[in-house]
Amino acid sequence: xxxxxxxxxxxxxxxxxxxxxxxxxxxxxxxxxxx
Numbered sequence: 001x002x003x004x005x006x007x008x009x010x011x012x013x014x015x016x017x018x019x020x021x022x023x024x025x026x027x028x029x030x031x032x033x034x035x
């Protein structure tokens with residue numbers, strides 16, 4: 001898929017993207033609940 005043969009590389013990409021999304025969601029949630 002997408003020219004990346006190694007599943008460990010896929011796992012690293014997936015984990016970094018997921019952690020970034022979780023940070024954004026958590027930050028927005030805490031920012032809105034600060035009131």
